[in-house]
Amino acid sequence: MRRMSFGQATVDATRFAMREDDRVVVLGEDISWGGNFGQFRGLVDEFGHDRVIDMPISEAIIMAVGVGAAVTGLRPVASMSFVEFTLGAMDEIVNQAAKFRYMFGGQVSVPLVLRASDGVLRSSAGQHSSSLEGLFTHLPGLKVVAPSNPADAKGLLRAAIADDDPVVYLENKRITAKRGPVPVGDHVVPLGSAAVRRRGTDLTIVTYSVMALHAEKACSELTGMGIEAELIDLRSLVPLDLDTVLSSVARTGRVVVAHEAWEFGGFGAELVAAITVEVFDRLRAAPVRVGAAQAPIPFSPPLEGAVVPGADEIVAAAREVMGLI
């Protein structure tokens, strides 16, 4: 193990993939400079501009070139910088990358990774603070991962690049600089495997990305109140390790689902629906969701705090599901 930041861990993973397979290329805005959060730092020095390709601020073309290269023999990793910028490439993501394999009768795969930074960081305001995983998970043909720590960041990116299908790799801005232990050498976390971060018997907290860190803090506070929560970090939303979730909820009978994205119509709604349908008779209380309030993310710090959930909201939700509020 070596301590490094989430961002450095993704550089590590990309370097491994590029050394192993010369079909892997990375493309995006500001890529040879290193990326907004250093997620590509140093790659151009080792692999050159033919494999680390600076793209114009033309989101549609970044994705379209990625698709065209992916279906003709390469394995592109396309950086879309902030997740909001993917909206300028929605046709290429939704109508091209996600549908090519199916629409063309399985004659081609689209081994393409779309990387995007999401989430709230220091008053980035409405157009640089969103969490849009719900848009992507809704679409057949896309896989979606959202790691919460440097080790998973490395392992999931390795798996995403090795995967034959388009994978949306979401890296939360607030945790990109956070450091943690990362396995030295190659490290793969298979897509579709959740991690149980903490065992508990009173309730299950299901979450991912930055909210998994808030949930760790919430769990400590809950322990102080005599409540032991089981904490599941999904890591991968599609494919989804629903078995791990269901078996935990079947034991605890209580569940809080938490994400930084908007609660209304969010991925948490799909989780709660699946849990309710599959283990309804094991539930001892109605599931509770934690997510952002239904407003664009505001700029002013007190307003931002009012819209975006954190550890306090998870604690409150846990107490609610325990019948303490």
Next chain:
Amino acid sequence: MSLTETMSPGLALSIHRTMVRIRVFESRVEQLFKAGELPGFVHTYIGQEAIAAGVCSALNRDDYITSTHRGHGHAIAKGMELGPIMAELYGKETGACRGRGGSMHVADFSVGMLGANGIVAGGLGIAAGAALSARYRGTRQVAVGFFGDGGINKGTFHEALNFAATHRLGVVFVCENNQYAQFTSRLRTTAVEDLSVRASAYGIPGVTVDGNDPSATYHEALEAVARAREGGGPTLLNMETYRFGGHYVGDAEVYRESAEVEARRWADPIVRWERTLTDEGLMKDGPREAVWAEAAEEVSAAVRFAETSPYPEGGTALEDVFTGATAVPATGRA
């Protein structure tokens, strides 16, 4: 200059045959659609055959094309068999895309046909990506992105030209200017009269071509393809043509007078080409009729193949959403 000085008789006749095959195929598709035999919608290529036939004659089998919603002609010209195309239009399991795609998504990657595309100008960036990939792999393959006078006003057209020009990629952007973007004349939507001038914004050659003359479409494509293959970068070819049919089969065409369409019949690319071949002494009545008869027979065989093929089983509807058997839908209900 006589035709044979610039084009071999064999190629001239081969282009004729391709055009006729497309015309007969599309005419049959119109009939079948009107008879209720085909689900969905179909957009036919009638009147534009000289472009697909001429351009694809300048390509190698392993070169790439990306196509449009009006893609049957490109698919045929790039070398797809008629049977799997027709079966795809019927939604049959034996279709080129196993009935998953239909008319607007006909594709055959084994002949470099990277897909008809229902999104206007959706294929241009994909063509650029294929060209980037070819350069990286060192294969010298060229990519052609077909689009229309509607697509030229999409942001993706500009993004693709800028990117391809910046990297001097081996792409040829072929605008099939058939005068109508869906139901609206391009004169009502586009500021420039000569669409090829758009190339100048990206520092690449732009040429306006008589798109109903196979000699012109072939030779301009040949020059652009050679430049692309040699690392000289992309070209924009504005090929002027006319859409004899509506936007789709069944379109009432209230936006234009039938007299306008009839006034264009003189420029029918097949009529013109046959006249040229006859004048040049390359074709006589008998062989010309044989080409049409052979095409009719081939299309009939394709229809029989499609009609006698099975529909896909409903139980296979979730196949190929992802690659391999391990992938599962989000809820785990495979």
